Amino acid sequence: MDFKTEEAKKLFLKYAIPCGHVLVKRGYLKEEKLERITKKLIENKKISENLEKIFPVGMRMCFLTAKRMKKKKIDENVIREYFWNEHEKAILWRSQIYPDIPESCKIVRGKVIKSGKIAKVLTEKGEIKAKTDFVKVFPGDEVIVHYDYIVEKNNLNCSEKR
């Protein structure tokens, strides 16, 4: 199964790249490859890499989520459904066996209180710092944060479309 649009592919990467650093640490992904793909994402260049090879589990889960949502391709709503819901369930399930999951694995919502290369974001659990490599943000913006990265602005219209 493929992505519906290049934008959907890029949204998947914004959510998945933060996990990519864990994969590098564990030796499943070469750091140069992750850096190359991150650079392309930041520069808004076409992503030609096969993401099933780089993020096999995330891609498999998006495929299953799309199938459950009766969609033929992975679109932006499938990605949000996966990362906002399925991913959270997976964290809870995994915690029952290996309670070593960092809090930053969880997707959190918050409001930008200070912009910059590293923004300050106010979440329900307090103030956190988050990288803005993928999204340009301003104070007052509602954002989604995954593993220290702001991955997108929290656009309510997107979730309403689901």
Next chain:
Amino acid sequence: MCLAVPGKIISIKGKKALADFSGVNQEISVDFIKVKKNDYVLVYSGHAIEKVSKKLAMEIIKNFKSD
């Protein structure tokens, strides 16, 4: 990959199986893939999503412990 956990299939009953995760036994769903007793699988949110070799399973568990 980082949220998927390797486990060993202990027993199977229809679309459910009991799997061993480093000494912790958990019931999982095996509706996505076909498995048999003693297979090693990657389990995501309670669903077996892929068969893996014993070697890879051990390697992943070792990496969890060294994080």
